[in-house]
Amino acid sequence: MSAYAVGHIKGESRHEDVLSYMERIQETLDPFGGRFLVHGAKAEVREGTWPGHLVLIEFPDLDSARTWYDSPAYQELIPLRTRHLDADILLVPGVPPGYEAAHTAAARRAAV
Template structure:
């Protein structure tokens, strides 16, 4: 069953965050993930939505966690966590 990582955050230090942006796509691709949406000007429809919204697709939750816990991603995750505030959620997809 497919799985989706959903990120929503506000960048607090763009200069320090930029290396993350340059490196993260390669880590996602290396673990079979796909970037479905990436918007730095997302719009609030309900609630307290931050300006960055990202949706990643993986083959399964296990595959998504393998990427998230990978050495490659763990080497750069601090660039996002130290320079942005927000959430990350992992959800199963609906396979037809």
């Protein structure tokens, strides 16, 4: 089941460290099957607020996402970003094929 690294990047920076981070991140993703689905997109906000940009990276599974994030290659890059940008980074599992929210609602209703 796919998993995702989600980044909420607050602000922008053209600092050399951030540009280097961007140039080098793909080489850290490749060994773990990571690929960008969204990178730095400005969201079209329909409800609430969303200050910043979105990054969404897909992995084959949650273990691959965790192993990528914890890898020495990626850990080396993190300070290049964090010294210049505020961000929230999440690792989340996807849902299985055929998932329906109504089934989850029914299970929760039955558990009450």
